[in-house]
Amino acid sequence: EAQVTQNPRYLITVTGKKLTVTCSQNMNHEYMSWYRQDPGLGLRQIYYSMNVEVTDKGDVPEGYKVSRKEKRNFPLILESPSPNQTSLYFCASSLTSPSMNTEAFFGQGTRLTVV
Amino acid sequence: AQKITQTQPGMFVQEKEAVTLDCTYDTSDQSYGLFWYKQPSSGEMIFLIYQGSYDEQNATEGRYSLNFQKARKSANLVISASQLGDSAMYFCAMREGQTGGFKTIFGAGTRLFVKA
Numbered sequence: 001e002a003q004v005t006q007n008p009r010y011l012i013t014v015t016g017k018k019l020t021v022t023c024s025q026n027m028n029h030e031y032m033s034w035y036r037q038d039p040g041l042g043l044r045q046i047y048y049s050m051n052v053e054v055t056d057k058g059d060v061p062e063g064y065k066v067s068r069k070e071k072r073n074f075p076l077i078l079e080s081p082s083p084n085q086t087s088l089y090f091c092a093s094s095l096t097s098p099s100m101n102t103e104a105f106f107g108q109g110t111r112l113t114v115v
Numbered sequence: 116a117q118k119i120t121q122t123q124p125g126m127f128v129q130e131k132e133a134v135t136l137d138c139t140y141d142t143s144d145q146s147y148g149l150f151w152y153k154q155p156s157s158g159e160m161i162f163l164i165y166q167g168s169y170d171e172q173n174a175t176e177g178r179y180s181l182n183f184q185k186a187r188k189s190a191n192l193v194i195s196a197s198q199l200g201d202s203a204m205y206f207c208a209m210r211e212g213q214t215g216g217f218k219t220i221f222g223a224g225t226r227l228f229v230k231a
Binding site for chain 1: 121150158159162206218219222
């Protein structure tokens with residue numbers, strides 16, 4: 001079954017404690033992406049990757065890091081979380097080219113609370 | 116800069132009627148893709164329909180169709196014969212090509228309420 005798996009689903013942490021949210025896909029997709037969803041703002045792209053070792057900033061990259069050492073995995077790292085990073089996070093994967101039907105498969109979401 | 120605008124924060128529709136959700140976009144890229152996603156109250160993101168910038172025909176997927184007007188830069192979603200299960204948040208999104216760095220942007224969403 002084609003899927004994107006992100007973990008954990010829920011996380012409460014304290015300010016400044018480093019955390020990693022994992023994301024893995026089994027569809028051999030080149031393009032992977034992280035989004036955060038906040039009320040009234042829709043989804044905003046944090047970082048994306050078009051292939052192994054190729055990552056780029058989205059619209060809201062501050063305070064986040066990513067890596068793409070393997071095609072299937074794209075972890076999101078918060079080195080020093082702050083309360084304004086409390087949000088719902090989604091990982092997604094798809095083909096890269098927008099000239100094809102690049103349906104994005106989304107993970108189930110990670111609800112992060114930073115206190 | 117690329118932008119997606121959904122001007123309807125909320126919409127009501129009677130069950131079995133059709134509804135149109137508006138989406139306008141702005142890009143200087145010639146190659147781009149437009150998407151609609153549904154997010155029910157359970158939170159998952161469900162892909163509905165895709166339209167490529169070079170596609171001449173409007174995309175259709177079952178009860179969903181995309182009214183693509185390239186010159187106006189609009190990509191409205193039409194849901195025919197609304198069902199109670201269509202009550203959800205709907206997001207329009209755009210993926211740009213090489214000129215735009217392959218970024219993806221989403222609109223703020225439209226919450227659809229289907230009345231029995």
